[in-house]
Structures are given as C-alpha cells and as structure tokens.
Amino acid sequence: MSAPVTAAPLPQNVFMDRWVLGPKTQRVWGLNHAIWFTLMGIGGGVFLVGRAFDVTTELGRVLGLPLVDVVSFVLIAIGGVVLIADLGRPLQAWRAFRNVKASWISWGAWADLVFLTFGGLLMLPDLEIGDSTPFSGLGWESEADGAGSVMLVLASIAAVVVMLYAGAVLARPRSIPYWHSVAVPFQFLASSLAMATATVLVLVVLDGDDVTSGQAVTLAVLSAALAVSMLLHLTTDKEAPGKKESIDRLVRGSSRTTFLFVSLLAGTALPALLALVAAAAGGARNALVVVALPLLVVGGFLLRLDTLKAGIYPPVTMPSVPARRTRG
Amino acid sequence: MTRWGMVIDVGRCIGCQACTVACKVENLSPVDAWYAPVVEYEVGEYPDARMSYLPTLCNHCTDAPCVTACPSGALRRRDDGIVLADEDRCIGSRACMAACPYGALHLFEEASGEVLGDGSRGRPSLLEPYTAAGRIPGTVSKCTYCAHRIDFGTANGLMPGVDPLATPVCVVTCPAECRIFGDLDDPDSRVSRYTAERGPREVLRPDAQTGATTAYVGLS
Numbered sequence: 001m002s003a004p005v006t007a008a009p010l011p012q013n014v015f016m017d018r019w020v021l022g023p024k025t026q027r028v029w030g031l032n033h034a035i036w037f038t039l040m041g042i043g044g045g046v047f048l049v050g051r052a053f054d055v056t057t058e059l060g061r062v063l064g065l066p067l068v069d070v071v072s073f074v075l076i077a078i079g080g081v082v083l084i085a086d087l088g089r090p091l092q093a094w095r096a097f098r099n100v101k102a103s104w105i106s107w108g109a110w111a112d113l114v115f116l117t118f119g120g121l122l123m124l125p126d127l128e129i130g131d132s133t134p135f136s137g138l139g140w141e142s143e144a145d146g147a148g149s150v151m152l153v154l155a156s157i158a159a160v161v162v163m164l165y166a167g168a169v170l171a172r173p174r175s176i177p178y179w180h181s182v183a184v185p186f187q188f189l190a191s192s193l194a195m196a197t198a199t200v201l202v203l204v205v206l207d208g209d210d211v212t213s214g215q216a217v218t219l220a221v222l223s224a225a226l227a228v229s230m231l232l233h234l235t236t237d238k239e240a241p242g243k244k245e246s247i248d249r250l251v252r253g254s255s256r257t258t259f260l261f262v263s264l265l266a267g268t269a270l271p272a273l274l275a276l277v278a279a280a281a282g283g284a285r286n287a288l289v290v291v292a293l294p295l296l297v298v299g300g301f302l303l304r305l306d307t308l309k310a311g312i313y314p315p316v317t318m319p320s321v322p323a324r325r326t327r328g
Numbered sequence: 329m330t331r332w333g334m335v336i337d338v339g340r341c342i343g344c345q346a347c348t349v350a351c352k353v354e355n356l357s358p359v360d361a362w363y364a365p366v367v368e369y370e371v372g373e374y375p376d377a378r379m380s381y382l383p384t385l386c387n388h389c390t391d392a393p394c395v396t397a398c399p400s401g402a403l404r405r406r407d408d409g410i411v412l413a414d415e416d417r418c419i420g421s422r423a424c425m426a427a428c429p430y431g432a433l434h435l436f437e438e439a440s441g442e443v444l445g446d447g448s449r450g451r452p453s454l455l456e457p458y459t460a461a462g463r464i465p466g467t468v469s470k471c472t473y474c475a476h477r478i479d480f481g482t483a484n485g486l487m488p489g490v491d492p493l494a495t496p497v498c499v500v501t502c503p504a505e506c507r508i509f510g511d512l513d514d515p516d517s518r519v520s521r522y523t524a525e526r527g528p529r530e531v532l533r534p535d536a537q538t539g540a541t542t543a544y545v546g547l548s
Contacts, residue, residue, distance in 0.1 A: 028435070241535075317547055
C-alpha cells in the first residue's frame with residue numbers, strides 16, 4: 001500500500017495574502033483592552049452599587065476608607081495603568097484629554113480623572129494614617145453636606161461614563177458592523193453593573209451579613225438583561241456583511257466555546273438563574289451569590305474579549321453587489 | 329474653496345503595483361505600512377473568471393471616522409479636504425485604525441521595523457532610516473495625498489492634478505492613468521470632467537457614510 005500523498009506547502013505570496021478583497025479581522029485591540037474594559041466596568045459599578053444598596057460605610061474599612069470605595073479605586077487605577085501601558089507612546093497619555101469634542105476615549109479619560117479626583121476627595125477626610133486622620137479638617141464631613149454631595153454627584157456621573165465609554169468607543173464608528181450597535185455599550189454597562197452587584201454582595205457576605213431578596217433580584221435582572229441583549233444582538237441583522245462573519249465566529253467559529261458556552265451560558269444566563277433561585281431560597285442565598293461572582297467576572301471578561309475578536313470589517317466593495325452611486 | 333479629491337478608474341488598472349511602490353519611496357512609509365496598495369480580487373466564475381484590481385489609499389473622508397475617534401487630536405482635516413496624521417501628537421491608541429473602514433492607517437511599531445525577511449529580528453539600526461525621516465515608533469501614519477507635493481505646487485504656481493510635481497506620486501506613476509486627481513469643487517478640473525464623462529462616481533463602503541473624496545469609476 002502506497003503512502004498517502006501530501007501536497008507540499010505552497011510558498012506564501014505576500015501580496016496575495018495581504019491585499020486580497022475580503023472580510024478582515026481587526027487586530028489592533030485585544031487582550032489588554034478586554035482587561036481594561038473589565039476592570040473599569042467593575043470599578044465604576046462597585047462605587048455606584050455600594051451606594052445604591054446603602055452599604056458603602058458598613059462593609060469594613062481600609063486605612064479608614066470604605067472598603068467598597070477602595071476596591072472601586074484600585075480596579076479603576078489598574079485598568080488605567082493597563083490602558084496607558086498599551087499605548088504606542090505611554091508617556092504622551094496626557095494628550096488623550098484633547099479631543100473632547102468628538103472622541104469617546106477622550107470622554108473616558110476625563111471621566112477617569114473626574115472620578116479619581118472627586119471620588120478621592122470625597123473619602124479623603126476619612127483617611128487614617130496610624131492613629132491620626134490628617135484630612136479630617138477638610139470642609140466636608142460626609143456625603144450628605146453641600147460640598148460632599150456635589151462631589152458625590154460628579155463622581156457618580158463619572159462612574160457611569162467609566163462603565164459606558166468602552167462600549168461607546170466600539171459602537172460609534174460604522175467600520176465594524178458588529179460593533180456599530182447600541183447593544184455593545186448596553187452589554188458593557190449591564191455586564192459592569194452585574195459584576196459590580198455581585199462583588200458588593202460578596203463583600204456583604206464576607207462582612208457577616210445576609211444578602212436580601214431584593215438585592216438578589218437586582219442581580220438576576222441585570223444578568224438576565226445582559227443575556228437577552230447578547231441573544232438579540234446575535235439574531236438581528238445577521239446577514240449584514242461583516243456582522244455575518246462576526247456572528248459566525250462567535251456562534252460557530254473559534255470563539256464558540258468562550259463566547260457561547262462560557263460567556264453567555266455559564267457567565268450570564270447561569271448567574272441570572274442562580275440569583276433568581278437565591279431570591280426565592282433564603283437559606284442558600286449567600287452561597288448562591290458567592291458562586292455567581294466568579295461566573296459573572298469570567299463571563300464579563302470573555303464578553304469583552306470576544307466582542308473585540310469578533311470585530312470584522314466587511315470587504316471594502318463587493319463585486320457582485322453594485323456600489324451605491326453618489327453625486328460628484 | 330478647493331477640495332482635493334481623486335477618482336480611480338478600476339477598468340484601467342493593470343495591477344502593476346507601480347503606485348504602491350512609488351508611494352513607498354516617496355513617503356518612506358514604515359516597514360509593513362503600505363499607504364496605496366492595489367487589492368486583487370476575482371470576479372465571475374470559472375470558466376468566465378478573471379482577476380480584477382482595486383487601487384486603494386486613504387479616502388480622505390469629509391466625515392472622517394479616524395478624526396472623530398482620535399483622542400489626542402493627532403488626526404485633522406485641512407480646509408482643502410486632506411486628512412493628515414500628526415505623529416508628534418499621536419499617542420498610539422489605535423482608535424483611528426479601528427474606526428477606519430478602509431484599513432488606511434498604519435502603526436509604526438518598533439518591533440516591525442526590525443523584522444527581517446525570514447521573520448527573525450534584525451538590528452535596531454534598521455529603524456534608523458525611518459526615525460531619521462521623522463517617524464516616531466508607536467505612532468500612526470497614513471496617506472497624505474502627497475500633501476507636500478500639493479503644497480509645493482500651489483506655492484510655486486503649479487496645478488495639482490495637472491503638473492506632475494504638484495500631483496500625488498501614485499497618480500503620476502500610474503502607467504495606465506487610472507488615477508485622476510484634482511479639485512472636486514472646480515467643474516473644469518480633470519477629475520470633475522472625468523467623472524462627468526465616465527461616471528457614475530462610486531465610493532467604497534458606502535454603508536460607512538464617511539463622505540469619501542476618493543471615488544471610483546467602474547467599480548460595479
């Protein structure tokens with residue numbers, strides 16, 4: 001029996017490989033951006049959710065500062081460092097504040113700065129160094145007084161933008177059809193709030209308290225909204241050039257396992273179910289919420305990473321489809 | 329008001345890539361960055377299939393998504409419609425690259441300047457021609473419509489699109505004269521007359537609504 005014949009690999013033609021008409025996958029943004037998007041999403045959300053649940057001052061303190069705020073600051077700061085390190089010229093990062101008229105990245109940079117400034121000032125009077133509180137004499141005693149409440153409003157608005165802007169950066173240009181949808185910023189926002197809610201609820205559990213039924217329902221609603229949005233985005237305009245290839249990659253291609261099974265099912269739908277069960281089952285509520293947190297974080301990270309990887313440009317023209325005629 | 333633009337007659341292109349190489353030489357674009365490649369594609373089906381060629385470059389869009397996306401203001405659109413990248417202001421966020429539907433922006437990476445033909449890393453000195461020419465590693469660059477030639481020409485009484493020294497080098501180099509350049513707002517310019525005679529004027533990725541000033545004839 002003769003040995004199977006195998007074709008020798010063809011020599012690569014650089015021109016043909018590079019300059020052939022067809023869908024192109026974006027390769028400029030990837031892992032670092034997914035990490036940045038995730039950390040900032042959780043960080044901004046924790047700041048807001050802690051206050052929405054009115055638990056910010058109850059869940060322990062680090063150097064006199066509320067643990068919830070410390071977690072929020074650390075995550076956003078790390079996200080910012082990852083973002084800056086990924087730039088082609090990190091030392092020129094300050095220039096990102098320039099194009100506030102149009103660029104969502106500029107908006108995000110300002111939101112990060114406003115959040116870290118006013119959120120930091122807000123908690124500064126509570127800072128303990130040794131036995132002293134050197135900033136306790138500042139003009140604001142709590143979030144309830146005039147200056148404190150203004151800072152809280154500014155920091156809260158900035159926190160919303162911090163959660164939102166990564167999705168808006170992707171959604172604004174029309175270059176990549178899968179990204180150019182309100183679904184992307186909505187998913188990033190819902191995912192951020194769901195991860196942040198689970199984080200705060202785990203801090204509640206670690207503090208020795210019980211998660212309430214209402215808190216579990218909130219987590220279930222956020223996770224379910226995210227799952228529904230992901231499904232809707234996969235099923236609308238699914239034949240549009242570019243988006244078709246993106247959906248193929250997410251549902252049938254190389255991202256099938258991470259997106260469909262890990263992010264959508266295990267990382268979003270399952271936590272929604274767990275939170276729903278937790279709301280009804282008082283005894284196991286805390287345990288179910290603790291299980292939901294890592295699922296949501298892994299799912300949220302993969303949602304962002306796979307969304308980036310599924311960024312596919314359609315061909316610049318399709319010979320079989322007449323190009324639109326324009327006036328000269 | 330002058331508004332520079334180009335029309336490319338796809339039917340005339342012979343796929344020689346002379347424009348691609350001329351652009352590379354004129355602009356000393358970084359390694360791996362080709363500002364004006366000619367894309368090859370197949371049309372029809374066997375036995376009636378044939379190769380066709382699509383000369384490409386920055387579309388110098390009226391509503392340029394790269395300008396909108398850039399956080400540092402490094403990309404700007406001049407009054408005459410030319411979109412330029414200022415490498416001094418660029419921070420390397422690559423937001424413009426993601427936003428451009430035409431793949432017209434290129435990152436000059438330190439590593440890519442050192443890649444040799446066999447894929448191994450070469451000497452850092454290979455970067456020198458580019459850094460000496462003012463290229464800054466970590467920044468984005470793009471086609472300028474050969475703005476330096478246009479500016480030289482207009483300052484010296486030459487007519488871009490007519491006089492070779494004042495015309496983008498890809499236009500001057502094309503042996504088949506498939507690229508026509510000129511003032512889109514002047515009905516008597518070559519580019520306007522060509523479109524009127526040979527039209528209709530078509531653009532790439534019309535769904536992206538970029539208001540491209542680089543247009544095509546014979547695309548469909």
